Amino acid sequence: MKAEGTKPRHEIDREPSRRRRRLFTVCLALCALCLLLTGSSCRRHSAGGAFVLVLEANPDPRALNPLLASDAASERFRQLMFNSLMKKNERFEYVPELVSDYKVAPDGLSVAFTLRDNVKFHNGKPLTSADVKYTFEKMIASGSTKSASYFEGAGDARQPFINGFDTPDARTVVFRLRKPWLDLFSNLIPIGILPEGSFETQEKQPVGTGPYKFVSGNSAQQFTDFAAFDEYWEGAPAIKNLRVRVILDAGTQQAGLQSGEVDLAVNTALTPDTYVNLGRGSNLQVVQSPGANVQYLNMNTENAPLDDARVRRAIAYSIDRESIIKNLLSDQARIAHSMLPPESWAYSAGKVYTHDPAQAKKLLDEAGFRDPDGDGARMRFGKPLVFKISATNAVGRQTAGIIQNELTSVGIPVQIETLEDNTMRDQVKKGQYHMTTGRWVGGNQDPIFLRDLFTFLLGKGNYQFNRSRYSNPALDKVIAEAVSTTDRERARQLYTEAQNIISEDVPTLPLWYWNNIVVAKKSVGNITVPPSGDWTFVRNLTVTR
Numbered sequence: 001m002k003a004e005g006t007k008p009r010h011e012i013d014r015e016p017s018r019r020r021r022r023l024f025t026v027c028l029a030l031c032a033l034c035l036l037l038t039g040s041s042c043r044r045h046s047a048g049g050a051f052v053l054v055l056e057a058n059p060d061p062r063a064l065n066p067l068l069a070s071d072a073a074s075e076r077f078r079q080l081m082f083n084s085l086m087k088k089n090e091r092f093e094y095v096p097e098l099v100s101d102y103k104v105a106p107d108g109l110s111v112a113f114t115l116r117d118n119v120k121f122h123n124g125k126p127l128t129s130a131d132v133k134y135t136f137e138k139m140i141a142s143g144s145t146k147s148a149s150y151f152e153g154a155g156d157a158r159q160p161f162i163n164g165f166d167t168p169d170a171r172t173v174v175f176r177l178r179k180p181w182l183d184l185f186s187n188l189i190p191i192g193i194l195p196e197g198s199f200e201t202q203e204k205q206p207v208g209t210g211p212y213k214f215v216s217g218n219s220a221q222q223f224t225d226f227a228a229f230d231e232y233w234e235g236a237p238a239i240k241n242l243r244v245r246v247i248l249d250a251g252t253q254q255a256g257l258q259s260g261e262v263d264l265a266v267n268t269a270l271t272p273d274t275y276v277n278l279g280r281g282s283n284l285q286v287v288q289s290p291g292a293n294v295q296y297l298n299m300n301t302e303n304a305p306l307d308d309a310r311v312r313r314a315i316a317y318s319i320d321r322e323s324i325i326k327n328l329l330s331d332q333a334r335i336a337h338s339m340l341p342p343e344s345w346a347y348s349a350g351k352v353y354t355h356d357p358a359q360a361k362k363l364l365d366e367a368g369f370r371d372p373d374g375d376g377a378r379m380r381f382g383k384p385l386v387f388k389i390s391a392t393n394a395v396g397r398q399t400a401g402i403i404q405n406e407l408t409s410v411g412i413p414v415q416i417e418t419l420e421d422n423t424m425r426d427q428v429k430k431g432q433y434h435m436t437t438g439r440w441v442g443g444n445q446d447p448i449f450l451r452d453l454f455t456f457l458l459g460k461g462n463y464q465f466n467r468s469r470y471s472n473p474a475l476d477k478v479i480a481e482a483v484s485t486t487d488r489e490r491a492r493q494l495y496t497e498a499q500n501i502i503s504e505d506v507p508t509l510p511l512w513y514w515n516n517i518v519v520a521k522k523s524v525g526n527i528t529v530p531p532s533g534d535w536t537f538v539r540n541l542t543v544t545r
Helices: 009-038 072-081 129-142 184-188 250-259 272-279 309-318 321-328 357-366 394-409 421-429 449-454 473-482 488-505 535-540
Strands: 051-055 086-088 094-096 099-104 110-115 162-169 172-177 212-218 223-228 241-246 264-266 284-289 294-299 333-335 385-390 414-419 435-440 508-514 516-521
Touching: 051 250, 072 212, 072 223, 072 241, 072 535, 094 099, 094 184, 110 129, 129 162, 129 172, 250 272, 272 284, 272 516, 294 309, 309 357, 309 394, 309 488, 309 508, 321 333, 321 394, 321 508, 385 394, 385 421, 394 414, 394 435, 414 421, 449 473, 449 488, 473 488
Parallel strands: 051 241, 051 264, 385 414, 385 435
Antiparallel strands: 086 094, 099 110, 110 172, 162 172, 212 223, 223 241, 264 516, 284 516, 294 435, 294 508, 333 508
16 A cells, blocks of 8 residues: 555656656757857856857958958957067057067168067977068968058059068078168068968968967858967967857847857947946946047048038037037047047147037138028038948947037038948049048058048049048148158157148048947956957956856
C-alpha cells in the first residue's frame, strides 16, 4: 500500500529525466536564437567570451589591406592591426610611432628614420628597414587612393614626391625626395607597415605590428574576430578576444547594447536623446570627451546673394548655436569658431559670432536687403536660399529646420531640400546649392586642411574640397607660405592670420565639434578616447569580471 499523495516509484524516477529534457530543449532554443542574432554561439564574458565592439559602416572589401582601403571603417581595422612610422599626439603634432628618431636633411631633400628596437610582426618576424621600403614601394605602385597623395600634378605632368628609398642598415630607412615636402608626415599616418613580401596576402590574412592580430572574418554575419598580440611592443592589450560587428541600423545598435550582446559602441549614429536614455540604464555607462570632428554650414560664395560677405556674416549672427547644442544635441558637442579643433597647435578662433539677430539685420540692411516697413520681408531677396541636406540624418534634418526658422526671423527666406546622400554630394560638388551642412571627420586635424578647403589646389575652377567656391588672393598668399615654411612659430602666425581672414569672410561657418561618445557596459574601464576619435584607445580598455 502506498502512502496518499505519493507517486509510484517508476513515475518518481522518470520526472527528473523529463525536466532535464525540457531544460535541454530550452537551452538549445536559446542558443539557436543567440546564434541568429549575433552570428556566434551563446557566450558568457566571465567565461572568456569575445568583447564585442560596434562598427557602424560597411568597410571597403579590401579593408584588411591598409595600403588599399581608405574609408573610415577600414581605418578602424588599420588602427587595431597596424602601426605607422608617425602618429599624432594630443595637439595633433606629428610624433614618432614605429620610429625612435628621424632627421630631415638641411636641404629638405631627404628624411632618415631610425626604427624602434624590439618591434615584431604578428608572425614573429622583427621589423626592419626592408619592410618599410617594401611597404611604401608597394603602396606607391598600387594606384590606390592613398597613393594619389604621393604625387604632384595630374596626367602627363604627374610626378612623385619620393624619388626612392635607401636602407643603409636594418634599423635605418631614408626617404629621398624630389623636392622638400612638408606633407610627408601627414601622409605617413594612414600607411600601416607590412612585412616584406606580404602585400598579395594581406586582404585575406593581414599581418601587422599592431596590438591585435587577425583571427577570422565572416562576411555573411558581418563580423571580424581578433586576438590580442601578446608580444606587442607597447604592451599586450588587456582584452584578449575582440569581435568587431558591423551594425548599420541605429535601432539594432541600441538593442544590442541594452541586451548585453554588444559591449561597446563609440561615435555611432545614435541620436542625442538615445544616448541620454541609455545612460539612465542600470547596466550601461555613457562616457563623453571633447572631439575634433567639426559640423559646419557651407555657403556657396559664387551664388548670389551669398557672394556678399555681409550676407554670410548675417547668417552667422542669426544662428543660436549654443541653444542648438543645449536643447537639440543634449550638450553632446561644443561650439566651434574655426574648422581646426582647439587642441591643434595652429588653432585660432578668429572672429567670433555670437547669436545677435540685431547685428544680422544691420548687416542685411548694409548689403541692400532692407526691410522698409518692418514686416520681416526684405527687398531684393526674391527666391529663397536653397538649403540642401541629407535625407538619412534625423539630427541633421532637425538642425536644418531650426536654422531655417532663425534665418527667416531676420528676413532671410530659406527652402530646405532633402536629398539622397549621393545625389546631394554630386549637386554640392557642382555648386548647385546655396547652403548645405556636413561633418568633417579627421581631415581638420592638420592646418594644411585650410589650404584644401579655401584655396584652389589645381587652379581656378578645380574645386576639389573647396565646396564653398571661395577665392581670396590675400588668403592664398598667406596659406602658400604657411604650408611651405619649416619654422613652426612662423607657421603658427601665418595660420592665425589665415583663420582671421576666413572668419571675417565666413565662406563656411563652423557650427560645433561633436563630442566623442562611448556607450559601454559598466564593467568596461579605462575608456579614454583621443580627440580624433580613432580606435587606438581599444588597446587600453579593461573589463572587470
